[in-house]
Amino acid sequence: MNASCLNEGNAASSTSKTEDALRTVILCRCEYAHVIDAGACARIDQALAQGPFKVWSVADLCERAALRDPILLEQAAKPGTIVIACLPRAVHSLLRGAGLAGDVPLPRAFGLKGGNGESVLRTLGVPAPLKVEAGAKVEPPTPEWQPWFPAIDYDRCSGCRQCVSFCPFGVYTIDADKRVMVLNPRNCKNNCPACARICPEFAIIFPKVNDQPIDGSEVKPEHIERRKEAVLDPNSDIHALLAKRRQRAGLGQFERNLQQREAAGTPAGARSQAEQERAACMKKAGEDAPGTAIA
Amino acid sequence: MSNAAVSNVGAKRIGDSYGRAEAGKYHVPSADAEWAGLAESVARYVREHKLIAPLAIDELRDHAAAVAKASDLPDRAREFLMIQLNNEVWREVVAAIPFRRRTLLLPPCMRASGKCPARFDEFGLLCERCGQCDIGPLSDEAEQLGYAVLVAEGTSIVADLVKKGMIDAVIGVSCMPSLERTFPHVFTRAVPGIAIPLLKDGCEDTTASTGWVRDYMAIQDERPGLFLDLKHIHTEVQSWFRESELRALLGAGDSETENISLAWLAKSGKRWRPFLAVSVFRSLCPQGGPVPEPVKKVAIALECIHKASLIYDDIQDNDDRRYGDVTVHLEHGVPLALTAALYLLGHGYRLIADSGAGVEASNAMIHLATQGHCELCLGQGGELSWMRKPEPLSSAQVLEIFRNKTAPSFDVVFRLGAICGGATPAEHAIIKAYSEAMGIAYQIFDDLQDFKSGGDVDDVRSGRPSIVVAAACERAGEADRRVIEEAWCGRQALTGAGAETVRELIRRNGGEEKAGEFLAAYKDKALRSLRPLENRNLKLLLHRIVSMVFERG
Numbered sequence: 127m128n129a130s131c132l133n134e135g136n137a138a139s140s141t142s143k144t145e146d147a148l149r150t151v152i153l154c155r156c157e158y159a160h161v162i163d164a165g166a167c168a169r170i171d172q173a174l175a176q177g178p179f180k181v182w183s184v185a186d187l188c189e190r191a192a193l194r195d196p197i198l199l200e201q202a203a204k205p206g207t208i209v210i211a212c213l214p215r216a217v218h219s220l221l222r223g224a225g226l227a228g229d230v231p232l233p234r235a236f237g238l239k240g241g242n243g244e245s246v247l248r249t250l251g252v253p254a255p256l257k258v259e260a261g262a263k264v265e266p267p268t269p270e271w272q273p274w275f276p277a278i279d280y281d282r283c284s285g286c287r288q289c290v291s292f293c294p295f296g297v298y299t300i301d302a303d304k305r306v307m308v309l310n311p312r313n314c315k316n317n318c319p320a321c322a323r324i325c326p327e328f329a330i331i332f333p334k335v336n337d338q339p340i341d342g343s344e345v346k347p348e349h350i351e352r353r354k355e356a357v358l359d360p361n362s363d364i365h366a367l368l369a370k371r372r373q374r375a376g377l378g379q380f381e382r383n384l385q386q387r388e389a390a391g392t393p394a395g396a397r398s399q400a401e402q403e404r405a406a407c408m409k410k411a412g413e414d415a416p417g418t419a420i421a
Numbered sequence: 422m423s424n425a426a427v428s429n430v431g432a433k434r435i436g437d438s439y440g441r442a443e444a445g446k447y448h449v450p451s452a453d454a455e456w457a458g459l460a461e462s463v464a465r466y467v468r469e470h471k472l473i474a475p476l477a478i479d480e481l482r483d484h485a486a487a488v489a490k491a492s493d494l495p496d497r498a499r500e501f502l503m504i505q506l507n508n509e510v511w512r513e514v515v516a517a518i519p520f521r522r523r524t525l526l527l528p529p530c531m532r533a534s535g536k537c538p539a540r541f542d543e544f545g546l547l548c549e550r551c552g553q554c555d556i557g558p559l560s561d562e563a564e565q566l567g568y569a570v571l572v573a574e575g576t577s578i579v580a581d582l583v584k585k586g587m588i589d590a591v592i593g594v595s596c597m598p599s600l601e602r603t604f605p606h607v608f609t610r611a612v613p614g615i616a617i618p619l620l621k622d623g624c625e626d627t628t629a630s631t632g633w634v635r636d637y638m639a640i641q642d643e644r645p646g647l648f649l650d651l652k653h654i655h656t657e658v659q660s661w662f663r664e665s666e667l668r669a670l671l672g673a674g675d676s677e678t679e680n681i682s683l684a685w686l687a688k689s690g691k692r693w694r695p696f697l698a699v700s701v702f703r704s705l706c707p708q709g710g711p712v713p714e715p716v717k718k719v720a721i722a723l724e725c726i727h728k729a730s731l732i733y734d735d736i737q738d739n740d741d742r743r744y745g746d747v748t749v750h751l752e753h754g755v756p757l758a759l760t761a762a763l764y765l766l767g768h769g770y771r772l773i774a775d776s777g778a779g780v781e782a783s784n785a786m787i788h789l790a791t792q793g794h795c796e797l798c799l800g801q802g803g804e805l806s807w808m809r810k811p812e813p814l815s816s817a818q819v820l821e822i823f824r825n826k827t828a829p830s831f832d833v834v835f836r837l838g839a840i841c842g843g844a845t846p847a848e849h850a851i852i853k854a855y856s857e858a859m860g861i862a863y864q865i866f867d868d869l870q871d872f873k874s875g876g877d878v879d880d881v882r883s884g885r886p887s888i889v890v891a892a893a894c895e896r897a898g899e900a901d902r903r904v905i906e907e908a909w910c911g912r913q914a915l916t917g918a919g920a921e922t923v924r925e926l927i928r929r930n931g932g933e934e935k936a937g938e939f940l941a942a943y944k945d946k947a948l949r950s951l952r953p954l955e956n957r958n959l960k961l962l963l964h965r966i967v968s969m970v971f972e973r974g
Contacts, residue, residue: 294598315624317534320574323541337541352543364569364587365521368544375540375547 148180150201152233154187154211155264159272159334161212161341166243169258170210173243177252179208185264187211188273188333191224192311203230210246213237216333216342219277223308228280239341274334275311276321282329282345289321289330297321326353449501449597449618456633460505462492467509473957474510475611475964477948478604481506500597504616507604508637511590514613514957516640517647518590520567525638526579526593527572528619530627531556545573555631563638568592583612584972586652590614592637594629596622611964646707649958651965654703657712658696661721662687670721671768681753682761682768686728689744694727695720697966698838701852704958705842715778716841719786722776723834725769726790730797732762737805778841786837793829800825807886811910816891816939820861823888828860835963848959854950855963859970862943864888866971869936872927888939893932901926944971 151174157164174181182201184190187209190198201207202221209217214235221232236246247254266272275297276289283306290298290306298321299309322330322340328349331342339345450456466472466488476484485502488494494502515523529546532539533553539546550557560570569588571579582588590613595603600616607614615637619627661667664687673679698720699712712720734740735748736755742748750758773786804822807814814822835852836844844852865888872889890909894902908923927933947967954960 292602294596294602318530318574318624320529323545323574362587364524364582368569368571371542371544372547375542 148178150204150207151179151181152187152198152201152207152209152211153181153183154209154217154238155183156186156188156212156334157264158266159186161334161336162238163242164264165258165260166238166241167264168260169243169254170238170246172255172258173247173252174250176255177250179252185267186273187217187220188275189267191220191277192273192275194225199224199226202226202233204233205231207233208250209233209235210238211235212239212333213342215279215344216277216331219279219331219342220333222280223277237342239343271312272316273311274316274332275314276308276319277331277333277342278306278308279329279331279342280305282327284327284329286326288324288326292324293321328353449620456630459492459494459498459502460509463488463502463505464509464512466491467506471955472506472510473955473960474507474514474613475608475961476507476510477608477952478503480952500601501618504597504600504618508615511613511615512640513642513647514961515590515592515615515637516642517644518613519648520641521569522589522648523567524569524571524579524582524588524591525559525563525634526591526595527556527559527570528595528599528627529572529574530596530622530624531594531619531629532572532626534625545571548572555629559631559634559638562635566638568638579612583610584968586655589648589650589652592634593617594619594634596624596627598622610968611961613961645709649700649704649707649962651700651962654700654712655692655696658692658699658720661695661717662690662692662724667721670718671772678757678760678764681749681757682764685732685749685761686725686765688746690724690728692724694723694834697834698723698841700962701835701838701844701959702842704956704962705839705844705848707958715776716838718772718776719778719837719841722769722772722790723837725765725772726794727830729762729765729769732758732765737801773837782840785840789836789840790833793833796825796829800827800829804886813894813906813910814886814891816888816895816935819886819888819891820865820939822886823861823864824857826860827864828857831860831863832856844959848954848956851950851954852963855947858943858947858950859967862940862947863970865936865940865943869933869940872924872933872936889932889936890927891932892935892939893927893930896932896935897926897930901930905930940971 153167153170153174154162155167155171156162157167171181171183184198187198199221202209203226209221211217214237217235218232222228226232236249238246244254285304285306287300287306290300293314295310295313295315297308297310297314298306301307319330319332319335319337319340322328322332322335328339328345330340332340333342335341339349450459466484470484472484481503482499484506485499488502488506489496489498529541531554532546532548533551536551536553537546537549538551539549541547546556548556548560550561552558556572560572563570569582573579579588579591579593583591591607592615593600593603594617596619600618617629617634617637619629621628664683667673667687668683671683673683699716702712702716731743732749735743736750736758740748741751748758749761753761770787770790773790774783776783776786778786800822804826807822832853835856836849839849839852868888872887887909890905894905894909897905905923905926908920944967948964951960951963954963
């Protein structure tokens with residue numbers, strides 16, 4: 127599927143609708159990045175084709191945003207446009223980063239991440255197709271670059287500029303309004319979300335990272351709470367904090383393995399033992415969190 | 422270099438590996454044996470030249486050039502040599518820090534990308550020890566030694582740990598660009614640290630020499646007194662300021678004057694002065710056990726004198742609040758407040774005289790403290806006279822006022838500690854120069870903070886000798902300058918909006934910017950004054966104090 131192809135929605139269900147009355151839906155299909163489920167994309171695509179929608183499938187919304195694609199900006203600024211992609215906060219931040227002016231209202235965005243698309247369709251009042259045809263496999267938009275770069279949530283950014291001074295690759299700059307902006311998305315290193323992790327406000331989003339809330343999930347009190355814990359009380363003991371953290375993370379299996387290993391007197395780091403433990407840990411991780419993607 | 426022949430053998434090999442290294446800006450020797458040869462020549466150089474941490478970037482660059490020249494290493498090795506030099510100057514400091522007070526920082530990019538089962542939380546990567554990369558085994562070994570292990574990007578969390586005294590040393594693995602970025606921060610904070618560059622970088626599936634990490638991780642020197650435990654000093658000093666203990670020490674009765682004074686002395690405060698004086702003493706006299714009684718008395722004396730001066734300050738400035746509570750003169754009236762201040766001042770000097778530090782030391786301390794006292798009065802008096810008849814001042818004049826007004830208080834604190842610790846005349850001279858730069862920098866910093874916060878009592882309206890305002894006047898054109906000067910010298914009553922206009926004029930004419938430059942220059946001057954110090958702990962302490970003082974608030 128071509129990134130810029132425009133799938134005209136089939137207006138069969140409402141014959142009186144003219145082209146202009148159709149609502150534009152921008153659908154991101156970056157299934158290749160394992161952020162959203164391929165089946166969910168296909169389901170949405172096929173269902174919307176039956177309703178009063180004009181669907182524009184893009185192979186990777188991140189890529190369109192990095193290119194500051196004028197068509198993307200034009201479509202996003204149109205009243206009534208809907209964007210369906212990974213997560214709403216990521217979409218909105220990508221659009222602002224792509225140059226959607228601050229006074230232009232953001233389009234309604236739906237998140238497909240972690241879902242099969244049915245709840246999105248329910249909200250839109252569109253019946254889900256009974257059977258989903260497996261469409262053509264969507265390829266990465268550009269073979270030489272899998273779009274990976276930060277998007278800034280300006281509702282959260284406090285302008286502290288830690289990211290600007292932190293990133294060694296010149297991804298960020300300060301714009302004329304003295305705001306932090308992403309200048310060189312292509313300079314960003316794939317799979318490195320380091321700047322997002324140091325952002326004190328959770329304002330940096332990497333849509334393709336598999337970690338909340340820097341994937342663009344809503345920032346929850348527990349995230350802030352945990353960060354507060356990481357903003358350390360000088361009177362606390364770092365070892366106690368790390369122990370507590372490990373406990374909370376539920377690495378009980380790991381601890382047991384470690385004890386077992388110590389009891390057995392096996393030298394730390396023994397490869398074969400580690401392999402077995404890994405299998406055990408991964409099995410356990412799978413049981414604890416069904417649906418958590420472990421590649 | 423005397424062992425040039427030996428070094429050269431290693432150098433040939435190392436040079437070859439630089440040639441083979443991946444394309445990129447930086448080059449890291451890729452085999453442990455090569456690294457070991459290079460490390461040895463660097464270590465020898467550091468020993469021969471008696472280099473003491475922290476070294477600034479320009480010092481490292483010069484030394485790296487010297488090592489490269491002596492060992493016939495290629496230019497491209499320079500960054501790596503600088504890192505290795507830095508590691509070696511910190512080695513003894515890190516070795517003296519107990520394992521439990523160190524952290525091992527590994528970069529998450531070392532994990533097996535796509536296969537790593539670990540999740541992230543606020544402390545970084547939660548390693549599952551799956552065995553697919555080196556993070557697990559290295560973490561295990563470090564934790565068995567007692568390290569706090571973090572697998573996290575960057576140093577912000579580590580800097581925070583160091584700043585708060587939770588960790589005293591860092592052994593960090595990182596890519597060269599990241600190390601380069603981080604250096605200014607760890608230098609400013611004087612973080613004892615060992616940096617191990619990644620052999621293969623690129624932010625994914627990176628690798629480091631585990632042997633190299635292990636070698637540095639295990640360094641240890643448990644001889645007592647080598648480690649200056651600031652956290653412990655701080656806790657000990659804080660414990661002296663409970664009211665009951667102060668009462669016993671000062672032999673205070675139950676009169677109203679005594680009660681007001683004691684309550685004020687015991688009331689919150691960071692105990693900076695006693696802490697700094699004791700830290701200077703400890704760095705010169707690194708024996709174990711509690712702080713000796715004479716030093717404790719001198720330290721408490723400094724707090725007595727400081728608290729007395731705060732009462733005067735609050736009266737002079739007509740301030741209502743301090744420590745989030747009403748000021749002494751507001752609560753008890755000016756006459757009693759003045760009496761309490763004098764009472765504390767008397768105790769301060771008495772404590773020094775009766776400290777038991779020996780006649781010579783006591784005399785020297787009394788002499789320094791009273792001399793500082795007189796200088797401060799003249800500095801403060803000069804400012805008050807100016808306020809009665811304000812005239813525009815040049816930035817040089819303002820800096821001179823700062824020198825008189827604040828430098829002596831730094832000097833007294835550090836040098837009383839230095840006298841207790843038996844510092845050499847050379848060390849006293851360094852501390853004096855350092856204190857002067859620190860005092861001026863402190864006032865500039867204070868001015869900048871005031872200007873930025875823009876409260877009701879900003880310097881524009883209350884007419885103080887402000888460096889921000891003076892600098893703006895010097896840069897402003899005729900018209901702007903006249904408006905700023907009118908406001909500064911109080912010839913024109915300002916309403917809220919008028920004051921904001923003047924503030925904007927000051928900003929537009931670069932007042933803040935220029936003051937910031939002055940601040941950087943005096944901080945740098947303070948740090949540079951420490952370069953000749955040969956006492957490892959004293960150099961480290963005074964260096965770190967610069968960041969402690971200017972990172973507050």
